[in-house]
Amino acid sequence: MAVTVDTNLNDMGHREDPVSTYEKHRKELARAKMGQNLLLGALFFGLLVFSIVTSQFYPERLAQAGSRVFEYIGTIMPNLEWDKLFLGRDDQGSAIEGSLTFWYTDFGKYMALIWETILMAITASLLGTAGALALCFAGSRNLIKNSWIYFFARRFMEICRGVPEILIALVFVFAFGIGPLAGILAIAIHSAGALGKLFAEVNENVSQRPIDGVRGVGGNWFEQMRYGVMPQVLPNYVSYGLLRFEINVRASSIIGFVGAGGIGQELNRVISFYSDDRVLAVLILVVLTVTIIDLFSERLRMYFIGKEQL
Amino acid sequence: MTTTTVSAPVRSLSELSADDVAAARADNPDAFGNTGRSLLVYAVWASVFVYLVFAFWYFDFARMFQPSENAQRLLAAMFRWEDMATWQYGNIYRGIAETLAMAFLGTFLASLVALVIGFLAARNIVRIPIFRHTVRRILDVFRGVDQLVWALVFVRAVGLGPLAGVLAIFISDIGTLSKLYSEAIENIDRKQVEGVRATGAGPVRTIRFGILPQVLPVFLSQSLYFLESNTRSATILGIVGAGGIGMIIIERFRATLYDQVVFVVINVLILVAIIDWVSKKIRMKFIGEVGH
Numbered sequence: 001m002a003v004t005v006d007t008n009l010n011d012m013g014h015r016e017d018p019v020s021t022y023e024k025h026r027k028e029l030a031r032a033k034m035g036q037n038l039l040l041g042a043l044f045f046g047l048l049v050f051s052i053v054t055s056q057f058y059p060e061r062l063a064q065a066g067s068r069v070f071e072y073i074g075t076i077m078p079n080l081e082w083d084k085l086f087l088g089r090d091d092q093g094s095a096i097e098g099s100l101t102f103w104y105t106d107f108g109k110y111m112a113l114i115w116e117t118i119l120m121a122i123t124a125s126l127l128g129t130a131g132a133l134a135l136c137f138a139g140s141r142n143l144i145k146n147s148w149i150y151f152f153a154r155r156f157m158e159i160c161r162g163v164p165e166i167l168i169a170l171v172f173v174f175a176f177g178i179g180p181l182a183g184i185l186a187i188a189i190h191s192a193g194a195l196g197k198l199f200a201e202v203n204e205n206v207s208q209r210p211i212d213g214v215r216g217v218g219g220n221w222f223e224q225m226r227y228g229v230m231p232q233v234l235p236n237y238v239s240y241g242l243l244r245f246e247i248n249v250r251a252s253s254i255i256g257f258v259g260a261g262g263i264g265q266e267l268n269r270v271i272s273f274y275s276d277d278r279v280l281a282v283l284i285l286v287v288l289t290v291t292i293i294d295l296f297s298e299r300l301r302m303y304f305i306g307k308e309q310l
Numbered sequence: 311m312t313t314t315t316v317s318a319p320v321r322s323l324s325e326l327s328a329d330d331v332a333a334a335r336a337d338n339p340d341a342f343g344n345t346g347r348s349l350l351v352y353a354v355w356a357s358v359f360v361y362l363v364f365a366f367w368y369f370d371f372a373r374m375f376q377p378s379e380n381a382q383r384l385l386a387a388m389f390r391w392e393d394m395a396t397w398q399y400g401n402i403y404r405g406i407a408e409t410l411a412m413a414f415l416g417t418f419l420a421s422l423v424a425l426v427i428g429f430l431a432a433r434n435i436v437r438i439p440i441f442r443h444t445v446r447r448i449l450d451v452f453r454g455v456d457q458l459v460w461a462l463v464f465v466r467a468v469g470l471g472p473l474a475g476v477l478a479i480f481i482s483d484i485g486t487l488s489k490l491y492s493e494a495i496e497n498i499d500r501k502q503v504e505g506v507r508a509t510g511a512g513p514v515r516t517i518r519f520g521i522l523p524q525v526l527p528v529f530l531s532q533s534l535y536f537l538e539s540n541t542r543s544a545t546i547l548g549i550v551g552a553g554g555i556g557m558i559i560i561e562r563f564r565a566t567l568y569d570q571v572v573f574v575v576i577n578v579l580i581l582v583a584i585i586d587w588v589s590k591k592i593r594m595k596f597i598g599e600v601g602h
Binding site: 048056057064065068072159163164184250254279286290291 | 361381579
């Protein structure tokens with residue numbers, strides 16, 4: 001009779017069922033991982049304690065802060081009365097308290113600033129896209145043979161998008177004076193860096209054949225980019241450009257905090273110097289503008305992406 | 311061979327007759343461009359050009375080429391660093407630590423809250439549309455107002471300092487993270503949930519064992535991504551007084567210490583690069599592991 005080796009025998013010679021073998025292995029694995037998990041947990045906890053202490057996030061301060069936040073929200077609420085809501089100005093030309101006209105006394109001024117904000121975003125997006133177009137071909141691995149040009153294009157784009165817009169705006173306000181010009185330039189520089197990277201990534205996924213074709217009939221580098229690459233990537237560029245425009249509308253609505261034009265300047269003034277219904281009035285207009293432009297731009301984007309898929 | 315037919319490969323351009331060209335045009339109407347389309351393209355370019363000319367005039371771009379004395383001083387300070395021994399490095403690095411703390415605490419707290427709200431805003435968890443829509447509209451408001459505006463509001467409400475920054479990050483991230491979380495929950499695989507429910511589990515256990523294991527890696531990766539992006543944005547919250555390195559930047563900028571500002575900004579860029587790198591590593595470690 002052949003001797004069968006029982007693989008379920010442990011070191012002591014006892015019989016073991018598969019379940020306990022499995023459980024044993026699982027425990028071993030768990031023990032091996034526990035050390036690592038403990039270390040990570042301790043690190044996480046340490047970071048948490050450090051953060052709480054640094055920002056003084058203590059319960060009593062928080063409770064105080066909470067009540068003050070609600071108090072503040074109370075002060076910025078408009079005083080609207082239903083029966084007077086749609087009343088215009090009276091004979092003396094002053095608005096009646098409790099009406100929308102009273103709440104939005106400076107409506108014309110706000111709308112002019114929002115118009116400026118949108119123009120700022122459009123201009124900055126156009127300039128940023130132009131900058132990105134100029135940089136992205138040099139920053140694409142497959143389109144540029146000279147690795148120095150590639151390296152510098154990539155680093156330049158990184159610096160452009162690495163510095164926050166509002167910091168660039170701060171510097172430009174100082175250099176060129178208060179006004180929308182500083183904001184436009186700051187947003188354009190940031191957009192050029194961010195879009196340049198996205199464009200370059202699109203470029204790196206193009207088919208090589210049209211480029212080879214253009215080279216084959218004697219096209220120089222610029223012609224290869226124009227007729228070989230551009231037709232392949234243009235829909236993506238437009239879509240990314242529109243997405244950036246949405247981001248830029250948001251950016252230009254706050255860049256005025258450092259004096260760089262747009263509705264942000266008014267928002268900053270209103271929040272810093274008053275705490276009444278004007279704060280909410282401007283905030284609502286800003287949020288509405290951003291939302292409407294988002295919806296509009298999304299439609300447009302869908303149109304272009306849809307075209308690409310045809 | 312087919313050399314006798316009209317569509318034969320052309321050996322040289324001189325062999326090409328006007329009929330060939332006309333036939334090719336008829337076959338491929340779009341390849342040679344049509345007038346309507348090219349007119350449209352020209353119109354778009356022309357309007358962009360006209361708009362830019364208008365914008366250059368409207369926003370007075372000429373000012374760009376007459377930089378003030380300030381600009382020259384600032385440019386000079388970028389490259390000439392003076393009195394580097396007196397720069398109070400302690401303050402700078404304390405500011406950087408504060409920035410990190412703000413981003414970490416804000417993201418962590420927002421993730422905790424979003425974990426709950428994410429479930430409340432998910433279509434497949436809460437079946438009452440009115441309730442879900444109310445939650446979503448509130449989230450829209452949190453998200454619609456920019457983080458910097460929240461910071462300004464909180465500075466007004468709780469005073470200068472990092473607490474305002476933490477609250478600003480917290481509130482605006484609740485809006486975004488809850489939305490992303492609820493979308494992740496809506497996209498789960500129904501089969502696991504049904505499996506758990508079939509064993510007789512109640513709603514809490516269904517969520518714990520049917521849904522949570524599916525969405526936790528996604529949640530973790532999104533929170534890490536937000537930690538990264540919040541570190542970037544926390545550097546500028548200080549400009550409105552909400553603590554962190556931004557406060558040091560604006561302080562030294564107002565004191566016309568431009569060389570120090572440049573130094574601090576370089577430090578911020580390095581910090582952001584390090585955070586990018588670390589976060590990428592962590593994401594790869596955790597998500598790679600769970601994702602198999």
